[in-house]
Amino acid sequence: MNKIAGYIEENRERFLEELFDLIRIPSVSAKSEHKEDMFRAAEYLRKSIMDAGAYKAEVYPTAGHPILYGEKMIDPSLPTVLVYGHYDVQPAEPFELWNSEPFEPVVKDGKIWARGADDDKGQLFMHVKAFELMERTGLLNCNVKFMIEGEEEIGSVNLEKFCQDHTEMLKADVILVSDTTMIEKDIPSITTGLRGLAYMEVEITGPDRDLHSGLYGGAVANPCNMLAKMIASLTDENNKITIPGFYDDVLIASDEERAEMAKRPFDEKDYKASIDVNALAGEEGYTTHERLGIRPALDINGIWGGYIDKGAKTILPSQAFAKISMRLVPDQNSEKIAKLFEKHFISIAPAGVKVKVESLHGGQAYVSPIDTIEYLAASKAMEESFGKKPIPVRSGGSIPIISTFEKVLGIKSILLGFGLDADAIHSPNENYPLFNFYKGIETIPLFYKHYADMKK
Ligand code: BES
Ligand code: MN
Ligand code: MN
Numbered sequence: 001m002n003k004i005a006g007y008i009e010e011n012r013e014r015f016l017e018e019l020f021d022l023i024r025i026p027s028v029s030a031k032s033e034h035k036e037d038m039f040r041a042a043e044y045l046r047k048s049i050m051d052a053g054a055y056k057a058e059v060y061p062t063a064g065h066p067i068l069y070g071e072k073m074i075d076p077s078l079p080t081v082l083v084y085g086h087y088d089v090q091p092a093e094p095f096e097l098w099n100s101e102p103f104e105p106v107v108k109d110g111k112i113w114a115r116g117a118d119d120d121k122g123q124l125f126m127h128v129k130a131f132e133l134m135e136r137t138g139l140l141n142c143n144v145k146f147m148i149e150g151e152e153e154i155g156s157v158n159l160e161k162f163c164q165d166h167t168e169m170l171k172a173d174v175i176l177v178s179d180t181t182m183i184e185k186d187i188p189s190i191t192t193g194l195r196g197l198a199y200m201e202v203e204i205t206g207p208d209r210d211l212h213s214g215l216y217g218g219a220v221a222n223p224c225n226m227l228a229k230m231i232a233s234l235t236d237e238n239n240k241i242t243i244p245g246f247y248d249d250v251l252i253a254s255d256e257e258r259a260e261m262a263k264r265p266f267d268e269k270d271y272k273a274s275i276d277v278n279a280l281a282g283e284e285g286y287t288t289h290e291r292l293g294i295r296p297a298l299d300i301n302g303i304w305g306g307y308i309d310k311g312a313k314t315i316l317p318s319q320a321f322a323k324i325s326m327r328l329v330p331d332q333n334s335e336k337i338a339k340l341f342e343k344h345f346i347s348i349a350p351a352g353v354k355v356k357v358e359s360l361h362g363g364q365a366y367v368s369p370i371d372t373i374e375y376l377a378a379s380k381a382m383e384e385s386f387g388k389k390p391i392p393v394r395s396g397g398s399i400p401i402i403s404t405f406e407k408v409l410g411i412k413s414i415l416l417g418f419g420l421d422a423d424a425i426h427s428p429n430e431n432y433p434l435f436n437f438y439k440g441i442e443t444i445p446l447f448y449k450h451y452a453d454m455k456k
Pocket of ligand 1: 119120152153154155156179180181194197361395396397398399400419
């Protein structure tokens with residue numbers, strides 16, 4: 001057995017127990033009642049990284065949740081890998097849909113079940129353990145830095161400033177991130193693109209109070225009706241977004257690129273079955289993976305207003321609300337799109353209602369080239385551990401801070417993710433297969449090995 005497999009074998013159970021202790025801290029960034037938990041999670045990771053062999057690790061408070069930074073600089077002439085991850089998780093609600101406690105991890109059917117099991121505690125912890133492994137087995141051949149934040153799920157609000165304030169400390173040759181998916185557990189892939197995001201909240205106000213829907217209905221503009229109409233008009237019959245100027249900066253993929261994308265294995269029947277729908281829908285003229293990877297999308301994330309409790313209440317509501325996100329692609333600019341949205345949404349408001357539009361957060365799309373040493377090292381690492389060359393894939397998801405890293409630090413990221421679509425991240429019953437967890441710990445040291453070799 002080689003050193004990597006041997007070390008993993010000997011420490012399998014401990015790795016898992018340590019991950020479980022991290023998962024047990026309910027570090028939900030969106031909720032203020034978890035403020036203390038955010039510190040506990042950052043502190044837990046600080047200790048983990050120190051125990052694994054870092055020379056220093058520190059929890060940096062921010063205006064929001066703390067950032068953990070740690071490093072082991074072994075030789076300035078060696079390449080430096082900066083690991084990024086996030087210890088914050090999405091809220092676990094609705095609790096009643098979980099088959100086990102969200103913050104009490106269990107192993108069942110070969111998977112870890114818990115909030116954060118994959119996104120991103122399970123995935124980031126692979127890096128902590130891979131670092132420990134390299135450290136203990138004498139394989140460490142690069143300088144390592146860790147930057148782990150607690151606000152990814154709420155838009156990484158304080159990380160850009162942290163980067164600006166610490167450009168020297170964060171100097172590195174590459175940023176390595178495990179916070180994405182691969183195609184299947186036996187079809188490795190590397191994420192070469194992330195979509196950007198513009199996240200909006202809208203508020204429609206009609207009369208100054210809820211009215212009797214018999215006495216007023218039909219004579220006064222109903223904010224819920226109006227909101228429904230306005231939102232419906234944001235896409236046309238071909239599912240194209242109707243906001244003027246929205247597509248102006250969208251880079252059109254070449255035929256070659258599209259032909260390359262079409263080669264990726266995809267079973268539409270399985271895909272539909274996996275989410276229990278009988279048909280797929282999206283922009284006319286594009287395949288499912290084009291719709292996800294190279295085309296923007298507009299979705300309502302939540303919509304509310306009026307009476308939503310049990311039974312019937314005959315009212316004409318005073319207000320209606322929606323949260324609307326737009327997934328963006330290169331070269332769309334998130335702030336520009338947010339402004340276009342706001343201007344357009346206000347312009348389509350019918351008489352009799354007032355409209356308020358707020359931009360909650362956003363970020364730019366990211367693309368990673370596939371002809372760099374960094375990509376090739378990742379590709380070789382996966383090929384070695386999976387026995388198959390990984391496929392480059394443009395993901396539909398977003399990690400807005402990745403493009404900010406490029407802008408502020410001038411460093412490209414490699415998105416070496418080991419999650420699966422089936423892991424139900426952000427959903428009830430989030431899970432992460434043990435196979436993927438250990439495969440990640442096995443693959444990461446191989447990345448360092450090939451990367452250091454290729455940088456020579
Ligand atoms: N890890 C995900 C993003 C992801 C998952 C990318 C799978 C590709 C494949 C990340 O934690 C996330 O959920 N990002 C948010 C964006 C954020 C600004 C709330 C997202 O994509 O909704
Ligand atoms: Mn994530
Ligand atoms: Mn997430």
